[in-house]
Amino acid sequence: MTPLPDPPEAPPPRIDEDDRDAAVRRLQEAYSEELISHEELESRLHQVLTAKAHGELASALAALPAEHPGTASTIAVISGRIRRRGAWRVPRNLKVESAFGKVRLDLSRAVIEHPVVDIELQLGTGGARITVPRDAVVDVEGLRTTWKDLRYKAPRGTHPGGPKIRISGALGYGRLQIRHARR
Known part of the structure; x- marks a missing residue:
């Protein structure tokens, strides 16, 4: 054979x-x-x-040093509120974990040094609201919702040059609202 x-x-x-x-x-x-x-x-x-x-x-990329430390961060609480606003430094990868509580992330005035930012949400109950820069491009393809839907409407006009914000993870019994900053 x-x-x-x-x-x-x-x-x-x-x-x-x-x-x-x-x-x-x-x-x-x-x-x-x-x-x-x-x-x-x-x-x-x-x-x-x-x-x-x-x-x-x-x-x-051979023989280059590894990327800077601090390009990943985790914010986690069992219950309570997670809030970031103002001029805070956004890491390349941000993981947000909350069993019970609300999450408020305002990236409109944040320092975003990376062209792509990955935000992973692991939320039990409670909602999340994320405000992104006016010129940001938002990708929610990797996000799973269990009970409530996602509220996001992409802006009509595009403003080139902004960061790409990829949101992934899972929401249990809460709603995610994403909006673009007005300025």
Whole structure:
């Protein structure tokens, strides 16, 4: 009996825009911290912008230090209120956990240093209200609601240049309201 030929290899997963943006940002940070020269920045940027596979992105970022600490944070309470407003620094990844209580996150005047911010909500009962900058792009594809629905209406006109806010996680018995700041 002749052996069957090997099945064709699956194509590598495509690089999405967020991965490419994150790689460009890391290279720019390395250059601003004088870890790489201008010529090396240009060469690596070209490699990132023309990469077709994740391995090519990884080789462009080889020998760079890891991202800054403090790019992830967790806010957790059993009961009570979680409130952030004013000029607070928003981490790259923010996890918010609350068994009972209300969550109020106002990002309209916050310091957002990352082009993409991931907010993971793990809420039992109680609602959440998130105010995003006027020019933010909001993605709620990764969010699951159990009892009440999500209240979010994307603005009519787009304002380019704002951060992308990705909201994921799960809400038990509460409602999530997302609104864009007016200014």
